[in-house]
Amino acid sequence: MPDTIHIIEPTLADQTGHCYSFIASFCRASNGVLLSLWANRKADIGFAEKNVQLHRHFHSKLRRFQSYGLYKRLLNAPGKVFVSTASLADLALMKWAARGTVPSGKVYFYFHWLNASDKKRAFLARLAKQQPDFVMLGPTPSVINIFREAGFKNAHIVPYPISGQVHNHSAGHDDFSGLLYAGAARQDKGISHVVDLVAHMENLKLKIPFRLQNSPDHRGKYDAATKADIQRLENMAYPHLELFPETLSADGYARLFAGAICIQLYNAADFADRISGVTLDALSAGSPIVTTAGTWIARMVQRFDAGLVVDSTEPEQTLSAIQKIIAEYPRYNANAYQAGLELQQENSADFLFKTVAGQPGKI
Numbered sequence: 117m118p119d120t121i122h123i124i125e126p127t128l129a130d131q132t133g134h135c136y137s138f139i140a141s142f143c144r145a146s147n148g149v150l151l152s153l154w155a156n157r158k159a160d161i162g163f164a165e166k167n168v169q170l171h172r173h174f175h176s177k178l179r180r181f182q183s184y185g186l187y188k189r190l191l192n193a194p195g196k197v198f199v200s201t202a203s204l205a206d207l208a209l210m211k212w213a214a215r216g217t218v219p220s221g222k223v224y225f226y227f228h229w230l231n232a233s234d235k236k237r238a239f240l241a242r243l244a245k246q247q248p249d250f251v252m253l254g255p256t257p258s259v260i261n262i263f264r265e266a267g268f269k270n271a272h273i274v275p276y277p278i279s280g281q282v283h284n285h286s287a288g289h290d291d292f293s294g295l296l297y298a299g300a301a302r303q304d305k306g307i308s309h310v311v312d313l314v315a316h317m318e319n320l321k322l323k324i325p326f327r328l329q330n331s332p333d334h335r336g337k338y339d340a341a342t343k344a345d346i347q348r349l350e351n352m353a354y355p356h357l358e359l360f361p362e363t364l365s366a367d368g369y370a371r372l373f374a375g376a377i378c379i380q381l382y383n384a385a386d387f388a389d390r391i392s393g394v395t396l397d398a399l400s401a402g403s404p405i406v407t408t409a410g411t412w413i414a415r416m417v418q419r420f421d422a423g424l425v426v427d428s429t430e431p432e433q434t435l436s437a438i439q440k441i442i443a444e445y446p447r448y449n450a451n452a453y454q455a456g457l458e459l460q461q462e463n464s465a466d467f468l469f470k471t472v473a474g475q476p477g478k479i
Contacts, residue, residue, distance in 0.1 A: 139200060240262065301346060407425055
């Protein structure tokens with residue numbers, strides 16, 4: 117077992133979002149190993165695990181420069197380095213920080229997803245020759261195959277650790293309470309389609325409750341298109357809409373899912389093989405899902421019959437799917453609950469921790 121695992125997560129600032137749940141899951145699986153967590157300089161988080169040392173280190177606008185300095189420091193210190201939300205920039209910074217070839221088992225990168233271009237693939241091929249012992253981890257074959265094709269010999273599929281913060285401890289028999297859009301309001305997560313759906317429901321004078329998180333991304337910002345969608349949403353007069361513009365606590369976020377139908381009209385190209393933490397949270401809570409065809413989310417929904425998949429994001433088709441689920445909510449709710457139980461096992465953080473700690477089991 118390593119003396120220390122240094123976790124690098126510059127954007128981690130509070131208990132909101134999947135950045136926190138990812139790290140919290142990893143820490144809970146650590147089995148007493150000393151974890152040194154390098155987070156945002158304003159981090160306000162708490163872990164029950166006494167083996168976690170929090171370093172409030174990163175300034176949002178300086179994190180690339182700070183990452184380079186920290187990587188250089190940690191490469192020359194005992195223990196392992198685990199970049200938990202890695203990007204190609206992290207690979208480049210780690211390469212520059214290293215004086216020579218980084219030894220095997222020293223540095224681990226977890227890529228949640230990667231949109232590879234020819235230029236990026238060429239960069240990775242060069243890096244694989246310079247730093248062949250970088251360990252690349254990711255949740256799906258499409259992510260890991262990019263690194264394997266580039267020549268990295270240590271590229272492994274490791275399940276995305278499911279959050280323990282959202283879990284329905286009942287037998288999965290919640291009554292339907294309303295629709296839910298959870299997580300940050302973003303274009304790739306279908307916020308425009310969701311606003312169209314609310315407008316359609318308003319025009320039809322429906323009375324279906326809708327809980328909608330319209331909070332910004334982890335940088336506290338909206339892009340121009342999303343800002344326009346939020347303005348459109350705030351100008352609506354749908355009386356059964358409840359907006360959550362601020363990021364929520366872990367408990368507040370978990371409560372959103374009780375009795376809900378989770379609406380995930382995500383962009384199919386962006387989420388074709390990209391894991392959604394909201395999906396894992398929804399199923400863990402027993403919340404059925406309406407989602408877009410051609411996504412990883414759709415495959416999970418179809419695998420467990422835990423909701424419905426739409427071929428179009430037009431509000432008429434989405435509403436039709438919603439009404440079908442409402443009509444059979446106890447069945448879909450029970451299926452989603454069972455899906456959550458299975459995924460809690462399949463996506464246990466134990467796999468990820470044991471891989472980084474040097475105790476890989478059967479994955």
